[in-house]
Amino acid sequence: MNRLKLSFLLTALLFLAYCGTTERSYDYTPAQEEHIYYDIDRTIGDDEAMSEFIAPYVRDMGRTMNRVITISEGPFERGKPEGALGNLSADIVRYRATAEMGKRVDVSVMNNGGLRVPLPEGNITVGHIYELMPFENYITVLRFSGAQLRQIAEELASVNGEAVSGIRFRITDGKARDILVDSLSVDPDRHYWVATNNWMADGGGDAPTLWEPLERWNMDVLIRDAIIEYLNGRESIAPYIDQRIRN
Numbered sequence: 001m002n003r004l005k006l007s008f009l010l011t012a013l014l015f016l017a018y019c020g021t022t023e024r025s026y027d028y029t030p031a032q033e034e035h036i037y038y039d040i041d042r043t044i045g046d047d048e049a050m051s052e053f054i055a056p057y058v059r060d061m062g063r064t065m066n067r068v069i070t071i072s073e074g075p076f077e078r079g080k081p082e083g084a085l086g087n088l089s090a091d092i093v094r095y096r097a098t099a100e101m102g103k104r105v106d107v108s109v110m111n112n113g114g115l116r117v118p119l120p121e122g123n124i125t126v127g128h129i130y131e132l133m134p135f136e137n138y139i140t141v142l143r144f145s146g147a148q149l150r151q152i153a154e155e156l157a158s159v160n161g162e163a164v165s166g167i168r169f170r171i172t173d174g175k176a177r178d179i180l181v182d183s184l185s186v187d188p189d190r191h192y193w194v195a196t197n198n199w200m201a202d203g204g205g206d207a208p209t210l211w212e213p214l215e216r217w218n219m220d221v222l223i224r225d226a227i228i229e230y231l232n233g234r235e236s237i238a239p240y241i242d243q244r245i246r247n
Helices: 003-019 048-065 084-101 126-132 146-158 223-232
Strands: 068-072 107-110 122-125 138-145 163-165 167-172 175-181 191-197 215-222
Touching: 048 126, 068 223, 084 107, 084 138, 084 163, 084 191, 084 215, 084 223, 107 146, 122 126, 126 223, 138 146, 138 223, 146 167, 146 175, 146 191, 215 223
Parallel strands: 107 191
Antiparallel strands: 068 122, 107 163, 138 191, 138 215, 167 175
């Protein structure tokens, strides 16, 4: 037997011996890591260098957030089936969407849950609007048939209403009745433009028909910015309820 064959035979035997081993044990103890924890509380003083570095930004932010944009004659609060805060927000979104598209947007639908805090009576600042709407939601405009719009109204009625603009209806036994758009009954064969926020259009909220539009336009306009710009052009605002949804 030559050396090549002998080498091959020894290699094969070693391989078979390794494969035939059913249990192998290792003595392995992982290294113990030491962690040091520090309590962060008010006893820790400010870092003077960092405080000095960010001070100009803090001052600029304070000036921006404390800027008064209008004066409210009363508090704006959420409500069901209708609230002054929802009415204001939905109206602003519909008006802005109409301006951006250059044609009439018929209806606006917003979720009350997205309006995080009420607006107080008195001075309304930029900071109040950031608290009202802290999310980066933007205006989305969707096209629906009249039959779909009726279904959206039914879905809103099933949760006792949401913030709307341009549409009116009555809730009876959880159903939408007397649905009107621009004082006219909804035409099932006509198409309607509906402004909302991208969260509701993308699967949020309680109106799943909003998720299946015939057409969609995403606008590069944050709802928060639309509200700030709208209020900034008005000397004062007053809460209003106009029976757009009633029960």
